[in-house]
Amino acid sequence: MRRVIPATCVLALLAVLTSTPSAQPPAFDLLIKNGRIIDGTGSPWYRGDLAVRGDAIARIAPRIDAPAARVIDAGGKVVAPGFIDIHTHARRGIFQVPTADNYVRQGVTTLIEGPDGSSPLPIKPFLERVAATRITPNFALFVGQGSIRIEVIGSVNRKATDAEVDKMRGMVRQGMLDGAFGLSSGLFYVPGTFTPTAEVIELAKVAGQLGGIYISHMRDEAGGILNSVRETIEIGEKGGLPTQVTHHKIIGTANWGRSVETLKLIDEARARGVDATIDQYPYTASSTSIQAALMPAYALEGGRDEILKRLQQQGLRNELRKETSRLIAEERGGGNPNNVQLARCDWDHTLDGKRLGDVTRTRGVEPTVENAADTVFWIVEKGGCSGIFHAIDEQDLQRILRHPATMIGSDGEVPIFGEANPHPRSYGTFVRVLGRYVRDLKTITLEDAVHKMSAFPAQRIGLADRGVLREGLKADIAIFDPVTVADRATFEQPHQYPVGVSHVIVNGQVAFEDGKMTAARPGRVLYGPAAKAAGSD
Numbered sequence: 311m312r313r314v315i316p317a318t319c320v321l322a323l324l325a326v327l328t329s330t331p332s333a334q335p336p337a338f339d340l341l342i343k344n345g346r347i348i349d350g351t352g353s354p355w356y357r358g359d360l361a362v363r364g365d366a367i368a369r370i371a372p373r374i375d376a377p378a379a380r381v382i383d384a385g386g387k388v389v390a391p392g393f394i395d396i397h398t399h400a401r402r403g404i405f406q407v408p409t410a411d412n413y414v415r416q417g418v419t420t421l422i423e424g425p426d427g428s429s430p431l432p433i434k435p436f437l438e439r440v441a442a443t444r445i446t447p448n449f450a451l452f453v454g455q456g457s458i459r460i461e462v463i464g465s466v467n468r469k470a471t472d473a474e475v476d477k478m479r480g481m482v483r484q485g486m487l488d489g490a491f492g493l494s495s496g497l498f499y500v501p502g503t504f505t506p507t508a509e510v511i512e513l514a515k516v517a518g519q520l521g522g523i524y525i526s527h528m529r530d531e532a533g534g535i536l537n538s539v540r541e542t543i544e545i546g547e548k549g550g551l552p553t554q555v556t557h558h559k560i561i562g563t564a565n566w567g568r569s570v571e572t573l574k575l576i577d578e579a580r581a582r583g584v585d586a587t588i589d590q591y592p593y594t595a596s597s598t599s600i601q602a603a604l605m606p607a608y609a610l611e612g613g614r615d616e617i618l619k620r621l622q623q624q625g626l627r628n629e630l631r632k633e634t635s636r637l638i639a640e641e642r643g644g645g646n647p648n649n650v651q652l653a654r655c656d657w658d659h660t661l662d663g664k665r666l667g668d669v670t671r672t673r674g675v676e677p678t679v680e681n682a683a684d685t686v687f688w689i690v691e692k693g694g695c696s697g698i699f700h701a702i703d704e705q706d707l708q709r710i711l712r713h714p715a716t717m718i719g720s721d722g723e724v725p726i727f728g729e730a731n732p733h734p735r736s737y738g739t740f741v742r743v744l745g746r747y748v749r750d751l752k753t754i755t756l757e758d759a760v761h762k763m764s765a766f767p768a769q770r771i772g773l774a775d776r777g778v779l780r781e782g783l784k785a786d787i788a789i790f791d792p793v794t795v796a797d798r799a800t801f802e803q804p805h806q807y808p809v810g811v812s813h814v815i816v817n818g819q820v821a822f823e824d825g826k827m828t829a830a831r832p833g834r835v836l837y838g839p840a841a842k843a844a845g846s847d
């Protein structure tokens with residue numbers, strides 16, 4: 311028997327058949343609904359939906375009902391621009407961990423490298439290598455004054471000749487044309503410390519003419535902090551470009567409280583029209599190599615062999631012991647050898663995480679400041695370690711954070727998960743601001759915090775198409791729960807991812823969700839103003 315199909319079924323079937331081929335593809339690739347939108351500008355949050363098409367934000371409205379290929383319900387959560395980290399050492403690790411999980415899991419979508427005067431050179435092949443690596447976050451960089459000076463002069467303490475200054479100018483220019491966003495310096499380090507201010511100004515002028523900024527790890531963050539802030543301002547003023555005190559902090563108990571004066575210097579400079587700003591990480595400990603932190607610059611001239619030779623001269627060694635003891639007592643040692651923590655010792659990883667006083671005791675002597683200085687020399691002779699230095703005051707940290715000219719930067723790197731005992735800032739900077747300093751301590755508002763992590767750094771380096779949630783801009787987005795967002799990484803257990811960030815979107819693609827990194831690698835190399843003008847982006 312043939313079955314008769316009822317007419318109504320035929321009509322329904324026809325409707326399906328005719329509507330399917332002509333069905334519109336979804337209007338949007340991604341729709342984020344019901345979020346508290348914090349747009350990055352500092353404006354108060356508002357409830358809304360945000361739609362993404364391709365790599366850009368297509369629409370933001372109180373309610374969007376058009377179909378989307380994918381919908382994320384952000385009810386109860388904050389939808390913010392992806393965070394832009396203006397100070398990273400991400401080349402340490404980005405090629406081993408191209409997903410940069412430690413950053414992306416915090417909501418960071420753009421990493422800026424080349425700080426502290428240290429950048430890869432030349433820049434062009436390095437950026438090409440990054441682009442070929444297929445990384446998850448976006449990547450940009452500064453060109454480093456120290457790296458340039460080492461290449462032209464070496465790590466020696468002398469003035470540059472006119473010809474050398476010309477050569478260095480040319481290298482800054484090339485760096486900018488290759489894609490840098492400005493010039494960085496590390497005047498605390500060798501060889502930056504051997505560089506007269508006037509020489510830095512000459513290089514800064516070149517970066518400024520090509521649209522770049524100047525950003526500096528200052529000459530002295532301890533007793534000489536005020537003159538160092540003055541110098542940073544002067545370089546911006548005479549170099550004719552925006553200038554930034556990077557990872558601003560006050561080192562050493564005797565200097566605590568002086569952020570009142572440093573911020574006043576910044577305010578006065580801004581009042582007379584100098585475009586001076588600040589960035590900061592939210593921890594009361596810094597991190598760098600043990601020798602850079604605890605030995606005077608004159609002992610470090612000329613590289614490792616020269617340093618070892620100096621330590622073998624008894625008279626000089628005694629003199630250096632005095633100076634290293636002073637640095638432990640008054641500066642980065644925080645007044646106590648146990649305020650110095652070893653982060654990574656490649657010649658003996660059992661030392662990673664240990665305290666300098668405790669290591670001194672295991673060498674059979676009392677952990678006095680002088681004995682700890684001997685331990686420092688022993689470490690340097692063995693091959694050196696990186697260290698963590700607990701020598702910053704919480705009140706200075708909060709005062710700097712509250713300043714309107716302060717943005718957030720981690721000064722971190724891309725750690726290999728579980729390896730060594732790095733500073734927790736690599737895992738926690740941005741979420742620590744959102745959890746500890748916004749929610750728990752109420753040091754700043756949530757809108758201010760997001761601004762300091764997104765629109766402010768974007769505007770600082772001239773990234774006009776990122777850092778704000780606005781139609782037409784790139785879809786770099788972080789979604790987090792303001793009630794639970796928090797860092798988990800500690801100085802004792804740094805390898806811990808944060809909690810409370812639910813989704814991270816880079817260039818329109820979901821890179822992190824449900825506690826896991828996705829297979830997407832949407833990061834791009836971002837090129838600075840001079841390269842853009844020359845048409846390479």
Ligand SMILES: [Zn+2]
Nearest residue numbers: 426527557721
């Ligand atoms: Zn630095």
